[in-house]
Amino acid sequence: MEGFYAGKRMDYIDKTSKKSSDLSLLAQCNGTEIMINTIKQDKLFHVDPSDNNCVMEFFYLLDGSVEYEDNEDRKVLNKGDYFYVFKITQSVFFKVLDEVTLLYVSNQPVYKSLKDEMCELTEIVNKVEKKDKFTFNHSERVREYSRKIAEKLCINGERLENLVYAAAFHDVGKIYIPDEILNKPGRLTEEEMVYIKRHPIDGSRMIHETFLKYTNKIIEQHHERLNGSGYPYGLKGDEIMLEAKIIAVADSYDAMTSNRPYRQGINSSLAIKELINMKGTHYDEVVVDLLIKILKEDYNVL
Ligand SMILES: [Fe+2]
Ligand SMILES: [Fe+2]
Numbered sequence: 299m300e301g302f303y304a305g306k307r308m309d310y311i312d313k314t315s316k317k318s319s320d321l322s323l324l325a326q327c328n329g330t331e332i333m334i335n336t337i338k339q340d341k342l343f344h345v346d347p348s349d350n351n352c353v354m355e356f357f358y359l360l361d362g363s364v365e366y367e368d369n370e371d372r373k374v375l376n377k378g379d380y381f382y383v384f385k386i387t388q389s390v391f392f393k394v395l396d397e398v399t400l401l402y403v404s405n406q407p408v409y410k411s412l413k414d415e416m417c418e419l420t421e422i423v424n425k426v427e428k429k430d431k432f433t434f435n436h437s438e439r440v441r442e443y444s445r446k447i448a449e450k451l452c453i454n455g456e457r458l459e460n461l462v463y464a465a466a467f468h469d470v471g472k473i474y475i476p477d478e479i480l481n482k483p484g485r486l487t488e489e490e491m492v493y494i495k496r497h498p499i500d501g502s503r504m505i506h507e508t509f510l511k512y513t514n515k516i517i518e519q520h521h522e523r524l525n526g527s528g529y530p531y532g533l534k535g536d537e538i539m540l541e542a543k544i545i546a547v548a549d550s551y552d553a554m555t556s557n558r559p560y561r562q563g564i565n566s567s568l569a570i571k572e573l574i575n576m577k578g579t580h581y582d583e584v585v586v587d588l589l590i591k592i593l594k595e596d597y598n599v600l
Contacts, residue, residue, distance in 0.1 A: 305324060305325075310323060310324055311323045311324065311325070312409070312413070314412070314413040314417065315416075316416050316419055316420050316423075317338075317423070318337060318338045318341045319335065319336060319337040319338065319341065319343070319416070320335070320336045321333055321334070321409070321412055321413065321416065322334045322335075323409045326407070326409070329405065329407055330403070330404065330405050330406075331404050331406075331407055331408060331409050332401070332402070332403050333402040333403075333404075333409060334399065334400070334401060334402065335357075335399070335400045335402045336397065336398070337397070337400075338394065338397050339394055339396055339397050340393070340445075341393075342391060342392065342393050342394075342458065342462060343391075343392050343394070344389045344390060344391045344456070344459060345383050345386070345389065345390045345392075346386075347385075347386045347387055347388065347389065348406070350406055351385060352405070352406060353384070353404065353405065353406045353408075354384040354404070354405045354406075355382060355383050355384075355403070355404045355405075355408070356380065356381075356382035356402070356403040357380060357381050357400045357402050357403075358379075358380040359375055359376065359377050359378060359379050359380065359398060359399070359400060360377065360399040360400065360401055361377050361397070362376075362377065362395070362396040362397050362398030363375060363376045363377070363394075363395040363396045364393065364394050364395060364398050365392065365393045366391065366392045366393075367391065367455065374395065389455075389456060391454065391456060391458070391459060415509050418508050419508075419510075422467065422470060422504070422505070422510075425470070426469070426470055426472075426473060429473045430473075432556070432558060432559075433469050433472055436469070436549075436552055436553070436556060437465070437466050437467065437468065439548075439552045440465050440466075440468060440545060440548045441462055443465075443547075443548035443552065443592065444461060444465035444545050444548045445458070445465070446592045446596065447585055447588045447589055447592065448461050448541075448544055450588045450591070450592070451540075451544075451584075451588070453540075456512075457541070460512050460513045460516065460541070461516065461541045461544065461545075463513045464513035464516035464517050464520075464541060464542075464545060465544075465545050465548065467501065467505060467513065467517060468498075468501065468516075468520045469497060469501065470500075470504050470505065470517075471496065471497035471498060471499065471500030471501030471502070471503075471517075472501075474493075474496070474497070474500050475493045475494060475496075475497060479493050479494065481558070481559055482560070483560030484560075495529040495530055496530070498519070498521055498529070498530055499518060499530050501518075502514040502515070502517045502518040515542075516539055516541040516542050516545065518530070518531075518542075519531075519533060519539055519542035520545045520546055520549060522537075522538045522542060523546070523581070524538070524543075524578065524580055524581065524582065525580065527580065528546075528580075540582075543581070543582040543585055544582075544585050546580075546582075546585075547573065547581050547582065547585045547586055547589050550572075550573065550581070551570075551573060551589060551593075554568075554569040554572060555569045566599040566600070567600060570590055570593070570599070570600070573586045573589070573590070574590075
């Protein structure tokens with residue numbers, strides 16, 4: 299790209315999109331890249347340290363607002379504000395408060411690896427959606443409930459991001475369950491249950507080779523229950539990660555209240571009663587109480 303170049307609003311060299319964000323590469327030269335990144339409300343993103351000591355990444359908020367944590371303080375950046383990173387040693391995590399459009403400048407090439415990451419994610423999402431529309435919508439709701447519970451527990455930064463990804467992909471392993479079993483009305487036989495009980499481990503394996511690998515333990519444990527009655531390992535109490543306990547409650551509530559082709563979901567108050575009955579034996583008490591609070595406050599349930 300030599301000489302003068304003017305681009306129109308929709309011009310870009312390359313663009314990659316997933317449901318919650320778009321990244322367009324507008325210009326590149328000698329390793330420097332200029333991009334526009336749009337990210338939807340409530341989504342999380344992060345800027346990571348680089349192995350390359352020369353990388354400087356600069357972000358200017360063209361629109362929207364984001365929140366980040368600075369020494370336990372929450373700070374907000376609005377339209378017209380900016381930030382940049384150079385030789386950081388820890389990732390910085392952001393939450394989008396209002397859909398944000400960032401002008402993103404990097405003095406080293408980053409677009410390709412960001413694009414690969416986004417494609418990897420889209421590929422997994424498409425696989426799940428193709429297999430089972432229910433599982434896909436269910437996972438979206440479980441992600442929202444889990445995020446809200448985690449925020450009330452002051453889980454943030456990398457831990458929150460991993461939890462949100464794990465919640466979104468907790469059932470990816472179900473793509474290996476035959477449709478007849480997945481959609482079977484009524485009780486499953488013992489052999490059929492073997493397939494069902496494998497999905498947390500299959501899911502964990504599927505994401506192991508991707509950038510989501512840090513979520514694998516959470517995915518593996520989302521059907522474990524406090525008293526050891528869960529699967530695949532029958533873990534008890536503190537052996538189960540808090541993140542998995544959060545997803546377990548969100549997942550069970552959504553599974554109970556959703557309609558499947560072969561059965562009607564139960565109403566919210568019955569599902570809440572069920573969760574309360576199993577507090578302390580199957581589900582973490584604090585997590586159940588928080589979900590009930592969220593359902594009342596944000597979903598007008600009860
Ligand atoms: Fe599951
Ligand atoms: Fe699930």
